[in-house]
Amino acid sequence: MQQLVLEYVIDSPQPGYQFRPPTNGFKEADLRLIWRQAMPRGTGWNGDAYQDARSLKCFALDEGRIAVSLVHVTGEEDELGRRGIRRAEIAVLDNDAYVVFLESLLGRYHESILETANQHIRPYVWKRMLRLIVPRLKAHKQVVLSHPYSGPVAWQVVEVLILRLVTSKTIRLLEGWGAPAPFTTLALDWRDESPIVALPSEKAAQKDIQAIRIP
């Protein structure tokens, strides 16, 4: 497993977002793709509501490898006092390790979160959601999920739902048992985002998105 950090550096002759060196061992093409994809899209991360927010973003590299980017909205400010700075820890996994990783992630959530997720997503709700989601995935259309954002802990319910979704047998069968579909558990814009992406309700309340509301 290869690892990488993309962070905002202030005390440097070349301040700003950059990979933490060394990045040797990574192909130039991988670095470019990771650079482009690692951060969840959208603006507004500097809002008080998103302080300390976390997002898990997984996307495909070549040769069946998957990049897993764990993004955190830091409390840092730049020289002009601008907030909304993010930091991404990226791991590159092969397909088999990726499936195991996702399943193990589900097991790491606190019991109370899993319980809340179960309450939110009763079997009939889950079936109804799959009825909406599966046709979109079949048609290679983006699946935008929405839920009211009230902090990083409460958002874990959405993370659990997405992890269940991408590891679900139905979806994986649909995808030909290849790597689970790329996803982003929290973004502030659906454009340029993963095939499965979750947005806070306020960001999904636009005419041109048909978001599926998570109850």
Added chain:
Amino acid sequence: MNDSSRTASNILASVLRTLAAISRQVADRFDTVVDFAYVRVLGVPFIVLGYRQTGKTTLINWLKRDKEFLAGFEPEPTAAGGESVPAFTTRLSADGSGMKLKPRRDVGGEYAMWETDWVELFQQTKPRGILFLIDHQNAYQHKDALNFVLQMLDDEESARKHLEMVMILVNKSDLWADEQSLDDLLDNFRNETRRLKSQAERLGYHHEIRQTSLVTEEGVREAMTAFFDAIRPRSQGLPESSDPPPEVKAGANGHKR
């Protein structure tokens, strides 16, 4: 030359004049159609570049919101990969009519973004215009960034083929205009402006340098009206009030059309 050959040559000249007039009319109509397609349907492609913290995101938001620009707008550092910006319509055309603009992405300005996000944006957008922002601080970094863009213009022949104008906005004039003139500030950029001028002549695009403040909005509307009029396929002609102020450096190529 006898009478008959004189008559023949007169007729020929008349036919040629008529043909020329017809072809001018056809070209004119074609320009109008292309202009309509860009301004009303596709969006006029342009990009915004510049070193970090010069106001690129604020400028794009100013363009998007126009009169409704929020004084309390708080930008955040643009992350790696930039942010998608869908096409939007403004009233910044010289005749006041709606104009669809397509900046495509808002990209960050730090060094790490140049080779990746800037080049990719330039290649994908094939812009008709480039807005490049600098300010009164970090002169070395602004010079590096401008030199990078000029080199990119030289290297990326296919991406620059529709380029009509490069406009440099010396932004944040509210912070420096009381202390120094635009000429004084541009003294630091002598080599770069010389290079810009000579490249503009060589590659056939127009260039201008204007001072702006996105905080007070001073000079912004005039600069943007002039820029978008210059890069749309058919100029609408600038109103009197949009003439550049005396300190503005007009490009050697002047305004096109």
